[in-house]
Amino acid sequence: MLLALAAPVLARATRAGCQPAPAAGPMRPQVLRPGEQLRGRFTQERRLQGFARPLRSEGDFLLLPGRGLIWRSRAPFASTMVITPGGILQLLDGREAMRLPIARAPGLGQFYQVLAGAMSGDPANLDQVFAVGWQADAGHWQLTLTPRRADDPALASIASIAVSGSRLVEAVEVRKANGDADLMAFHDQQVGPAVLDAAEQALLSQLAP
Amino acid sequence: MRSRAWRWAAWCWLALVLFAGGYVVQRLHAGIQLQSSVLALLPRGARDGVADQAQQRVAEAGARRIVLLLGHADPARARAAGHELAAALTASGLVRGVTALVDGAAQQRLGALYFPHRAGLLAEADRAALLAGQAPLLVQRAEAMLFGPAGFGDARLLASDPFLLLPGFFGALPLPQSRLAAEDGQLVVHDGGMTWAFVAAELAGDSFALPVQHAFAAFFAAHLPTDVTVLRTGALFYATAGARQAMGESSTLGAVSLVATVAMILLVFRRIRPILLAMLDIGVGITFASACCLWWFRELHTVALLFGASLIGVAVDYSLQYFAAYFDPAARTARDRLRRVLPGVAIGLGTTLIGYATLLLAPFPGLQQIAAFSVLGLTGSFLTVALWYPVLDRAGPLPHGGRLLALLARHWAFWQAPRLLAARLGVVALAVAAAAAGLPRLHADDNVQHMQDMPADLRRQEAEIQRLTGNGGAGQFLLVRAADAESALQVQEAVLPRLEAAQASGLLAGFQAPAQFVPSVARQRDNAALVARTLGPLLPGHVAAIGLDAPPQPAPEDWLLPAMLPQDGPLALVRALVLDPGTQLVLLHGVADLPALREAMRDAPGIELVSLADDWSALFGVYRRQALWLLALSVLLMLPLLAARYRWATPRVLAPSLLAVLLTPPLAALFGLAFTFFNAMALVLVLSIGVDYAVFCRETPLERRGVTALAILLAALSTTLSFGMLAASEVFAVRAFGSTMLIGIALAWLLAPLAGGKPIASGGGCA
Numbered sequence: 001m002l003l004a005l006a007a008p009v010l011a012r013a014t015r016a017g018c019q020p021a022p023a024a025g026p027m028r029p030q031v032l033r034p035g036e037q038l039r040g041r042f043t044q045e046r047r048l049q050g051f052a053r054p055l056r057s058e059g060d061f062l063l064l065p066g067r068g069l070i071w072r073s074r075a076p077f078a079s080t081m082v083i084t085p086g087g088i089l090q091l092l093d094g095r096e097a098m099r100l101p102i103a104r105a106p107g108l109g110q111f112y113q114v115l116a117g118a119m120s121g122d123p124a125n126l127d128q129v130f131a132v133g134w135q136a137d138a139g140h141w142q143l144t145l146t147p148r149r150a151d152d153p154a155l156a157s158i159a160s161i162a163v164s165g166s167r168l169v170e171a172v173e174v175r176k177a178n179g180d181a182d183l184m185a186f187h188d189q190q191v192g193p194a195v196l197d198a199a200e201q202a203l204l205s206q207l208a209p
Numbered sequence: 210m211r212s213r214a215w216r217w218a219a220w221c222w223l224a225l226v227l228f229a230g231g232y233v234v235q236r237l238h239a240g241i242q243l244q245s246s247v248l249a250l251l252p253r254g255a256r257d258g259v260a261d262q263a264q265q266r267v268a269e270a271g272a273r274r275i276v277l278l279l280g281h282a283d284p285a286r287a288r289a290a291g292h293e294l295a296a297a298l299t300a301s302g303l304v305r306g307v308t309a310l311v312d313g314a315a316q317q318r319l320g321a322l323y324f325p326h327r328a329g330l331l332a333e334a335d336r337a338a339l340l341a342g343q344a345p346l347l348v349q350r351a352e353a354m355l356f357g358p359a360g361f362g363d364a365r366l367l368a369s370d371p372f373l374l375l376p377g378f379f380g381a382l383p384l385p386q387s388r389l390a391a392e393d394g395q396l397v398v399h400d401g402g403m404t405w406a407f408v409a410a411e412l413a414g415d416s417f418a419l420p421v422q423h424a425f426a427a428f429f430a431a432h433l434p435t436d437v438t439v440l441r442t443g444a445l446f447y448a449t450a451g452a453r454q455a456m457g458e459s460s461t462l463g464a465v466s467l468v469a470t471v472a473m474i475l476l477v478f479r480r481i482r483p484i485l486l487a488m489l490d491i492g493v494g495i496t497f498a499s500a501c502c503l504w505w506f507r508e509l510h511t512v513a514l515l516f517g518a519s520l521i522g523v524a525v526d527y528s529l530q531y532f533a534a535y536f537d538p539a540a541r542t543a544r545d546r547l548r549r550v551l552p553g554v555a556i557g558l559g560t561t562l563i564g565y566a567t568l569l570l571a572p573f574p575g576l577q578q579i580a581a582f583s584v585l586g587l588t589g590s591f592l593t594v595a596l597w598y599p600v601l602d603r604a605g606p607l608p609h610g611g612r613l614l615a616l617l618a619r620h621w622a623f624w625q626a627p628r629l630l631a632a633r634l635g636v637v638a639l640a641v642a643a644a645a646a647g648l649p650r651l652h653a654d655d656n657v658q659h660m661q662d663m664p665a666d667l668r669r670q671e672a673e674i675q676r677l678t679g680n681g682g683a684g685q686f687l688l689v690r691a692a693d694a695e696s697a698l699q700v701q702e703a704v705l706p707r708l709e710a711a712q713a714s715g716l717l718a719g720f721q722a723p724a725q726f727v728p729s730v731a732r733q734r735d736n737a738a739l740v741a742r743t744l745g746p747l748l749p750g751h752v753a754a755i756g757l758d759a760p761p762q763p764a765p766e767d768w769l770l771p772a773m774l775p776q777d778g779p780l781a782l783v784r785a786l787v788l789d790p791g792t793q794l795v796l797l798h799g800v801a802d803l804p805a806l807r808e809a810m811r812d813a814p815g816i817e818l819v820s821l822a823d824d825w826s827a828l829f830g831v832y833r834r835q836a837l838w839l840l841a842l843s844v845l846l847m848l849p850l851l852a853a854r855y856r857w858a859t860p861r862v863l864a865p866s867l868l869a870v871l872l873t874p875p876l877a878a879l880f881g882l883a884f885t886f887f888n889a890m891a892l893v894l895v896l897s898i899g900v901d902y903a904v905f906c907r908e909t910p911l912e913r914r915g916v917t918a919l920a921i922l923l924a925a926l927s928t929t930l931s932f933g934m935l936a937a938s939e940v941f942a943v944r945a946f947g948s949t950m951l952i953g954i955a956l957a958w959l960l961a962p963l964a965g966g967k968p969i970a971s972g973g974g975c976a
Contacts, residue, residue: 046356050364052756057356071358079353085399090353097350100380180363 030167032191038063038168040189042071047181061186064194068204086207096206130161140166219596226493226589229500236503273412275443276674281436284404288395290437291406297432303424304410308396322775323378327370328740328764329733332381333705333725335374336736344743347372348751355755364757371751371761372744383721389678398677403438405677416445419452442671450664454939462938466931470525473926474532477613477919482604483532487525489601490593494524497589498582510578523561523583523898523931524590526924527554530905531594533920536610537913543602550920551595553908556854557901558591563846564897567839568890614915617922621906621914624962640872640956647875654883655830656822675799685803687722687795687810688817694771694790698729700815701795707809708795716806718799723771726783733768829886836889840870843893847900855907858965862907865960866899873953880948887945891932895953898928902957903964910967918962925958 032038039062046055059073068084080091090098133144142164159175168189174182196204279294281287295307323330331339338347351373366373389396389407396407414421425445433439474483502509530553534546565587568580623629687704691697701724708720728736752760771787774780786794800806803820810818844863851859870892874884882888902921909917933954935947 044356044358048364050368050758052758055356055755061358069358073353073356076356077349077353079349079357081353081357083358090350090357092346092349092353095346097346098354098377098380100376176363178363178365184358 030191032063032065034065035194036065036191037194037196038189038191040168040186042187043185045183047183049179062196062200064196064204068207070200070203080203082203082207084204084207089203089207091203140164215596215599219600222592222596226497226593229497232500232504233496272416272444274409275412275441275445276407276409276678278398278405278407278440278674278677279434280403280405280438280440282402282404284397284399287404287406287437288397290434291395291397291408293434294406294408294432297428298408298410301428303413303421303428305413306411308407308409318775319780320379322773322780323375323769324369325765325767326733326769327375327378328737328766329728329730329768330378331374331728331736331740332377333709334381335377336739339739339743342743344747347374347744348747351751352755364759367755367757368759368761369764371748371757372740374740381725383719383725400677405440407678412445416443417448417452421445422449422452425449440670440674440677442667442674446667447664450667451940454664458938458940458943462931462934466934469930470927473923473930474529477610477923478532478535478607479609480604480607482602483528483535486598486602487528487532489597490528490590491524493593494586494590498586501585502578502582505581506578523928524586525927526898526901527558527591527594529923529927530554530917530920531598533916533923535604535607536614536919537916538606539912541605543599543604546602547595547599549913553905553917554591554594556850556904556908558587559850560847560900560904561587561897563850564843564893564900567843567846567893570839610915610919614919617918618915620918620922621962621966624960625965640876643879644872644875647877647879650881651875651878652883653830653833654885655826655833685797685800685818685820687797688819689793689795689815690817691791691815694787694793695729695731697791697793697815698724698727698771699731700813701793702729702732704795704810704813704816707813711806711809716800716802716809717797718801720795720797721782721786722795723783723786723793726780727769727771727774730768730770734766737764737766833884833886833889836886836893840889840893840896843896847897851900851904858907862903862964863900865903865963866896866957868960868963869899869953869956870896872956873949876952876956877948882945882948885942885945887942888949891946891949892953894932894950895957898954899957899961902961906961906966907964908967914966921958921961925954928954 039060041058041060043058044056048055056076057073058075059071061072062070068082071081071083073079073081078093079097082089082091088098088100089096129148130145131148133146135142135144142162145161145163147158157176157178159177161175162171162173163169164171168186168191170186172182172184172186176182277294279287279290281290298304298307335347338344351371354373354376355367370376389398398405398407412421414424416422422445426449470487471484474487475481499509527550530550531546534540534549537546537549540546540549562584565580565584569577569584624633689697689700691700701722705722705724708717708722711717712719724732748761771783771790774784786796788794797806800820803823807818810816844867847863848859851862855862873892873895874888877888878884902924905917905921905924929951932947932950935943936951938944938947
C-alpha cells in the first residue's frame, strides 16, 4: 500500500520528460523536481476480504519531493497522516495519535527510498525491486509493477501495482496476494513551486530526521 | 669483610640473575601478554558485589562495541560504503555481530514473538489515554489507520487486534538507533549535505588485547574506503591509541633518560668503567624485576612498563654513590669505596623500600605492579652493587675531581656556614612565600574523565556520532534490585513515569528499561482488564463502523516473560540488561543534569542510580586521601629504622624530605597543576627518595662532603631525567606523577644537607 503512493512519482520518473506530451508520440508523465510541490485531491477505496463493504475515504494531499507527504482525510472523518524520511505521524483533531520512527518499519523505509529515488529521476532502484511494464498511447499511459522477489518481507503481500495517468498520475491500483485491493484516484492536481503554510511546515518539522 | 661468605653470596646472586634472565628470555620467546586495559588500572573491590558486577557488565558490553559512520555527499556512495564495510566485517571473523542493515526478517520475528502475548501489551501512552477515559480516541485512531494511506491492516489483523494496539506498542518500543532511517536496507542518517551510513559491530575478541588491536588496525587499513569521511568510536579505538602512546612514550622517554644518564656519567667521571658497571647494575635490576613480575602477575601492564623504564633513574643512585667515591683519595680499592657508601645505601634502600611498599597497599592493580617492579628492581640493583662491584672493580681513585668536588661542597656549605644564615633564611622564606602564593590555587581534581585523558580527536568523533545517531554513551544507569524478575519489573514500572517526566523536562535524552519490552505479569493482567473495561463496550460499534464480517476473537491471556526474549536480534539488548532475574539495569542516555536526575529518582524503592564516571571520580577522591594517609604511614614506618641509627638527629634527617613533600603541592599549584591521586602517590616517592639524600649526607664525614654532594646531585639529576621526564607525557596520570616528582626531587636535593654530616666525635653534627 505504501508503495502505491510512490507510484505516481515513479511513473513520472521512469519516463524522463517534464513537459506535457507533444502532439505526436506516446504520452509521458511530468517529472517533479526538488523545490516543487504537487497538491491535489484524492479518493480512496479499500476492498478488503472479510469486510462487508469497501472502506471509502477522501481528502487532499501535498507531496514535496525529498521532504515528505501530507495526506489529509476529510471524510468519513478528519485525520492527518504525515510520511517523511524520519517516520510516520498520525494526528486526530490536531493531536498526535501515533508516531512510528522509520527504522521501526522497513517497508516504510523502502517506500521512502523508492520515492526519493524516483524524485531524483533515477529509476534504477525501481528496476531492482519491480519488473516494470509500460504501455502508452497519445493521450494516456499505464505502468505495471510486479515485485521481483517473493521473499522480500516488505513486498510479500503485494501481487501487483498498476499506475495510470495522462500528464500526471490519475489512478493507482494495488492488488494484494490475499485478494485485497486498494484503489486511489487523484484529481484537481497542481504542480508548482513549494509554498507551505505554517501548519504544514510544523507537521513536516515534527518528523525531521 | 668476611671474604668467603661475600664471594659465596656473589655467586648465588649470579646464579639467581642468570636464572631470571633465562626465564625472561623464555617468556619473551613465548610472547609476553601486555595489558593496556584502563579497567585494570581502576580500583576494584570497593563497592558491593552486585553494583560492581553491574558496572562491569555495562563496561564490558560497551568495551566490545564499535560504531562507525561513513559519510559522503552522495547518498548512494555512503550506502554502498556501509554495505561493503558491513560485509567485510562479517567475513573477517573479527566480530560476532554487525548492525548496519535493517533486516525485514528480524522485524517479522519481533512481531511473531509479541503477537501471541498481545492481550497484555499496551504502549505507555495508550495506557495513559485509556486510564484518562479517552478510549474513543483510540477507536478513531484505529479507524483512521485503516482508512489512511499507509494501508494498515487487513481482516486477519483486525480480527485479532481490532484497535491496532500492538502496532502502537511496537512504535513505542525504545529500540536503539531510532534516529536512523533505513534506505536500501542500510541504516543511514542525513545531516546537512552529508549522508552517513551506520555500521556497528560486536567484537569477537577483547578490545584491550594487543593482537586484537593489531588485527583491526590491519583490517581498517585494508577495508576503509578513502573517498568517504569516517567517524569511529568504541573502546577498541581508545585502547589502540592508548597502547600506542604508552609504548611509544615508554621507549622514547626511556631512551632519552638512558642516553642522558650515560652522558652525565661520562662527563663527570671521564671513564668508561662507571658506564659499564651502571649498565650492568640497571640491567640486572630490570631483568630481576621483570622476571619476578612476569612470574607473579603472569602479564605486564603497559603503564607498569612505562614506570618501570623510569626505574633506571633510581636504580642508578646506588651506583652513583659508589662512583662518587672514586674521587675520594683515601678510598684506594673497591672494598674501601663500598665500605664507605654501604651504610648510607643500605639505609637508603630500606627507606625507599618502605616508600614503595606503601604503594603496594594501594588498591590499584596497576600501581601494585609498579610498586612490585620497583621494590624488586631496586633490591636487585643494591645486591649487584654490594656483591659484585668489589669483585668486578679493580680501579684506583680518580684524580680529576678536585675542582668539581670543591664546587659542589658549596651546596653543602650554603646550608652550614654561619655567615650565610641570612641567605639560607632568605631561600627558605622565598620557597615558603611561593608555596603560600600557590596555596589558594591548590585544588584537588578527582574527575576520572580528566585522568583517562582520551585523545581529543577520538572524543570529537564520539561526540559527533552521538549527535548524529542520538545514542549517548551508557555510562549511567539505574540498578534495579528485587526478589525476582516479576518484582524487578514492577519496581521499574513504578519509576518509569518519573523517568518520562525527567525526559520531558530535558534532564535526560532517553532510557531503555526491560519493563518497556516485557511488562510485569501484574501489569499485563491490568492492561488486559483495562482494555476489556474501556474498549470492550466500544467493540460492537467499531466493528459495525468498519464493516468487519466476523466479530474479532478475544486475545488469549498468554503472558510474556523475560525468559522468552531471544538472545540475538533487536532484543538482545534487553537480555543483556537482565543480570539475573531480580537484578536488572535501566540504561540512561544523554544525561544532561545528573544531580537533578538523582533528586528525581530519590526515595525510589529498589532503585540505585549508578554513574560510572562519577562513581570512579568519587573513588579517586577516596584514594587520593588514602594516599596521603599512606604517606603519613610511610613516615611512621621509617621512624624506627631512622631512630635506631640517628636517635635525636632523626628530625634533622627527616626535615628535608618532609619540607619537600609539604612545599611541592602548593608550588605545583602555582603552575596551575591540580592535586590528584597520582600527585599524592608521587609524594610518597619524593619522601622516600628525599630521605635517601638526607641519609647519604648524614652518613658523610666532614672530609668527604664534596663526594656526597656530587653523588646526590648526580642522583637527583638522573631521577629528574627519568621521573621528571614523565612531566612531558601525554597521559594525564603520568604527567601529574612526573611534575610532582620534578618539583619534589629538586627541593629534596636542595635541602638535603640540612640533615648535617656524620658526627665527628661523640656529639653534634657537622655544623
